Amino acid sequence: LSGALAAGYFVVDTATIPVALGAVKLLHTADGTNSSSNLTTISEPEALVSASNVVFFSQSGGNRDKVRGVYYDGAHWTIFNEDTSAFLGAFQEGFHVLMFPAPIP
Secondary structure, three states, X not given: OOOOEEEOOOOOOHHHOOOXXXXXXXXXXXXXXXXXXXXXXXXXXXXXXXXXXXXXXXXXXXXXXXXXXXXXXXXXXXXXXXXXOOOOOOOOEEEEEEEEOOOOO
């Protein structure tokens, strides 16, 4: 993750959080089309794509024993396995993602 902005957060259940004005709530599924090695790219069209966004996620299925983080790669937000183990492409893993626009100073 050299040169990348990284931050990790844990939210118990982002699926039940109401969406505020300007926020985006989506379900991201890690699969063979958007995942490589220990990364899965949030590429849904409605995703906010700015390094100053605030992003929370919780897992909705799959392997819940992993410690995961999220970072902005300059073009997309990416969820990653902190132990560098690979996402299993054939085994889909779902994530509830909640994105807020940059705070107003």
